[in-house]
Amino acid sequence: xxxxxxxxxxxxxxxxxxxDTAASFVDVGGRAIKKVPLLRGKTVVNLFFESSxxxxxxxxxxxxxxxADVLNLDIAKSATSKGETLLDTLRNLEAMAADxxxxxxxxxxxxxxxxxxxxxGVAVINAGDGRHAHPTQAMLDMxxxxxxxxxxxxxxxxxxxxxxHSRVARSQVHALNILGAEEVRLIGPRTLLPVxxxxxxxxxxxHDMAQGLKDVDVVIMLxxxxxxxxxxxxxxxxxxxxxxxxxxxxxxHAKPDAIVxxxxxxxxxxxxxxxxxxxxxxxxxxxxxxxxxxxxxxxxMAISGQESSQNPEQGDxx
Ligand code: CP
Numbered sequence: 001x002x003x004x005x006x007x008x009x010x011x012x013x014x015x016x017x018x019x020d021t022a023a024s025f026v027d028v029g030g031r032a033i034k035k036v037p038l039l040r041g042k043t044v045v046n047l048f049f050e051s052s053x054x055x056x057x058x059x060x061x062x063x064x065x066x067x068a069d070v071l072n073l074d075i076a077k078s079a080t081s082k083g084e085t086l087l088d089t090l091r092n093l094e095a096m097a098a099d100x101x102x103x104x105x106x107x108x109x110x111x112x113x114x115x116x117x118x119x120x121g122v123a124v125i126n127a128g129d130g131r132h133a134h135p136t137q138a139m140l141d142m143x144x145x146x147x148x149x150x151x152x153x154x155x156x157x158x159x160x161x162x163x164x165h166s167r168v169a170r171s172q173v174h175a176l177n178i179l180g181a182e183e184v185r186l187i188g189p190r191t192l193l194p195v196x197x198x199x200x201x202x203x204x205x206x207h208d209m210a211q212g213l214k215d216v217d218v219v220i221m222l223x224x225x226x227x228x229x230x231x232x233x234x235x236x237x238x239x240x241x242x243x244x245x246x247x248x249x250x251x252x253h254a255k256p257d258a259i260v261x262x263x264x265x266x267x268x269x270x271x272x273x274x275x276x277x278x279x280x281x282x283x284x285x286x287x288x289x290x291x292x293x294x295x296x297x298x299x300x301m302a303i304s305g306q307e308s309s310q311n312p313e314q315g316d317x318x
Contacts, residue, residue: 001307002123002305003123003125004298005112005125005135006132006133007133007138007139016140017314018298022290022300023143030286030294037066037259039068040305044063044071045046045073046070046072047089047093047101047102047104048075048102049075050104050105052127055291056127059102059178065296066299089109094104094119098122100125102125103112103125104127104129107262111127120310121310123305125298129162131164131166131228132167132170134171136291137299138171138175140295142175142179144287144290145218147286148259149259149264154181154182155181156182156217157220157221158185158219158254159185159187160220161221161271162223162225163193165192166222169220172220174201177201184202185205187213187244188207190207199234206291209243218262219259221261221272222262223265223267240274241270244271245271245273247273252274258285260272260276260281260283260284261287264288
């Protein structure tokens with residue numbers, strides 16, 4: 001691994017390597033270990049052009065637990081507001097000897113553009129680009145599923161809500177397919193679930209919660225991504241909750257031991273009821289905890305891949 005931009009074209013063995021490496025950072029209580037020296041002397045720059053609570057904080061914690069120096073660039077107060085281009089910002093941060101950029105951007109493809117432009121030896125991690133991909137979120141979700149369900153064989157997973165605007169759903173579908181889940185079901189209203197595109201990903205499409213949740217092992221809820229919607233097409237929150245909001249009554253259709261996940265931020269009473277979000281089957285906050293170890297894994301593997309590529313006699317490169 002040299003950059004981590006999407007899961008789409010990665011092999012099953014590489015995804016399993018990431019999950020196994022993450023597991024090596026987790027203590028018996030399931031929390032990430034305190035500190036290892038794998039990125040000592042390296043500088044990680046968090047470059048978030050869109051807001052974030054979980055991803056940015058867990059990347060920062062992960063980098064610190066790998067002993068890296070971390071720079072969080074405050075984009076709102078940076079010289080981009082004075083007209084500096086993305087490329088010039090990048091060149092200046094490279095001049096500060098950055099070894100890794102963790103990039104979130106509202107435009108799909110921005111981290112790929114940056115990965116093409118950086119100096120050889122510098123790694124780029126996609127922390128969410130437009131509607132396109134959120135690969136580390138998908139990997140921490142896979143880690144959570146493997147932790148609670150033991151693996152992916154025979155597993156039925158439902159992803160519910162605003163699939164159309166969700167980079168998370170897209171990355172999750174690719175990861176679940178690569179890791180060998182039995183069935184991925186996408187559930188949502190026709191306006192938020194593009195059927196032809198979804199079916200081309202090899203998933204089952206449902207517009208009814210009772211039918212879609214029947215006997216699933218994992219339920220993943222998605223937020224209405226209002227910031228990516230034309231206001232004229234905003235669904236009514238009350239109507240959305242009535243039809244697709246997960247409450248205990250609808251959850252009864254899933255298997256009795258089904259887990260409930262959500263990438264966050266959650267909107268209570270819109271896509272999920274508090275009785276479920278805070279209930280015994282919710283692993284939503286555990287996902288956040290596992291995110292630290294998974295991001296430690298991705299960052300350490302990317303730095304090690306970059307080092308190998310600078311010295312091709314060592315190690316494998318993806
Ligand atoms: N899941 C996720 O990406 O959350 P943040 O937007 O808070 O980073």
